Every structure is written in structure tokens, then in C-alpha cells.
Amino acid sequence: GESVGLHLPTLSVQEGDNSIINCAYSNSASDYFIWYKQESGKGPQFIIDIRSNMDKRQGQRVTVLLNKTVKHLSLQIAATQPGDSAVYFCAERAWSGYSTLTFGKGTMLLVSP
Amino acid sequence: GAVVSQHPSRVICKSGTSVKIECRSLDFQATTMFWYRQFPKQSLMLMATSNEGSKATYEQGVEKDKFLINHASLTLSTLTVTSAHPEDSSFYICSAPQRVNSGNTIYFGEGSWLTVV
Numbered sequence: 001g002e003s004v005g006l007h008l009p010t011l012s013v014q015e016g017d018n019s020i021i022n023c024a025y026s027n028s029a030s031d032y033f034i035w036y037k038q039e040s041g042k043g044p045q046f047i048i049d050i051r052s053n054m055d056k057r058q059g060q061r062v063t064v065l066l067n068k069t070v071k072h073l074s075l076q077i078a079a080t081q082p083g084d085s086a087v088y089f090c091a092e093r094a095w096s097g098y099s100t101l102t103f104g105k106g107t108m109l110l111v112s113p
Numbered sequence: 114g115a116v117v118s119q120h121p122s123r124v125i126c127k128s129g130t131s132v133k134i135e136c137r138s139l140d141f142q143a144t145t146m147f148w149y150r151q152f153p154k155q156s157l158m159l160m161a162t163s164n165e166g167s168k169a170t171y172e173q174g175v176e177k178d179k180f181l182i183n184h185a186s187l188t189l190s191t192l193t194v195t196s197a198h199p200e201d202s203s204f205y206i207c208s209a210p211q212r213v214n215s216g217n218t219i220y221f222g223e224g225s226w227l228t229v230v
Contacts, residue, residue, distance in 0.1 A: 041226070043224040044221045046218065046221075
């Protein structure tokens with residue numbers, strides 16, 4: 001399972017491969033999910049989002065899949081590039097009127113040329 | 114370009130002093146903003162919700178007298194770390210929801226590195 005604290009789970013892939021990053025969430029009341037990319041020393045960058053009434057959403061080179069039955073979220077990146085190397089966080093929101101997000105622990109993606 | 118701006122991006126202060134970090138929404142109004150703290154190789158932890166025109170809402174375990182939040186206008190929230198100690202050294206990030214047709218999209222600032230020496 002994932003470690004807490006100093007060591008992020010790491011996914012290492014070769015340039016051109018497809019990458020799949022997984023996330024488990026715990027709150028069945030969450031209705032909105034977002035994937036963020038965070039490069040070293042920078043703030044999180046929005047990648048793609050999905051609402052709980054959907055199970056799949058596609059963007060440019062990215063696809064998010066949502067399985068509410070097992071509370072699982074995944075981010076698929078097609079034709080991974082070295083510039084995709086970063087830490088990826090999933091975030092969930094249980095609607096409270098204030099858009100409060102709960103972040104997952106994060107996965108580091110390392111892309112080798 | 115950035116839709117949420119933070120300043121400063123890096124700051125070094127001496128123990129016992131106070132430091133202010135600003136979070137601005139660009140080209141949109143944000144009645145609510147959020148402040149997070151992030152330690153190296155860890156996830157973002159919500160510290161508080163900043164509300165324009167009212168008091169901030171702090172998460173459990175966050176000292177409101179140490180981390181002062183002021184939502185001065187619909188585009189500006191500030192976080193002041195008072196009587197800073199070395200253990201306050203961290204990456205502080207703000208976010209603001211921007212209302213779009215289908216709901217809210219939540220944008221983050223670039224973060225502010227605080228080092229207390």
C-alpha cells in the first residue's frame with residue numbers, strides 16, 4: 001500500500017508509454033473529483049475533473065475514470081512525455097457550498113526519455 | 114496564465130517575527146479562498162477557509178491566533194504567520210473557486226515558500 005510521510009508512491013515509465021495513476025477515495029458523499037499536477041516547488045495545476053454522475057471523461061491526452069462502487073479514481077495519460085514528470089494528486093469534494101477539497105497522498109510520475 | 118496569484122513566492126524571516134502572504138484572484142471575484150500547507154513529499158493539508166466579510170474557518174489543530182487570515186476584498190486574502198518558528202517553515206498554497214457554467218473550477222496559486230531561521 002501507499003506509504004505516509006516522506007516517500008511518495010512512484011510510477012516510472014518510458015517516454016511514449018501510457019501511464020495510469022490510481023487513487024482511492026473514502027467519502028461516498030463526494031460528488032466532484034479533480035486531478036492536479038504539481039511540479040517541484042510550484043502550486044497544483046488543474047488537469048481534469050469529473051462529476052459523480054459520470055464514469056469517464058476525456059481531455060487532451062488524459063482520461064479520468066471514476067468507479068463509485070469501489071470508490072476508485074484513475075488518471076490515464078497517453079503517450080507520456082518527460083514534461084509529464086511531476087506529482088499527481090487526486091482531490092475529492094463533498095459539496096458543502098464552499099468547494100472544500102480533500103487531497104489524496106499523491107503519486108510521483110517519472111518519465112524517462 | 115495564472116488565475117490565482119500569490120506573493121511573495123519565497124520569504125525568509127527570523128524567528129519571532131511575523132510574515133504576510135497574499136493571495137489574489139485575477140479577473141474574477143472569490144468570496145471564499147482556501148489556505149493549505151504542504152511539507153516536502155507530502156500532500157496538501159487544508160488549514161483554513163477564508164471568507165470575505167466574515168471570520169475565517171479553521172481546520173482542527175490549526176491555531177487561529179498564529180495563522181491570521183484576513184479576506185480584505187473579493188479578490189484578496191492574506192495569511193499572516195505570527196511569531197514564526199522554524200517549524201512553521203513550509204510551502205503555503207492558496208486556492209480560489211471560480212464559478213463557471215457547470216459549477217466551480219478550483220484554481221491554485223503558485224505557492225509561497227516560508228523559511229524561518
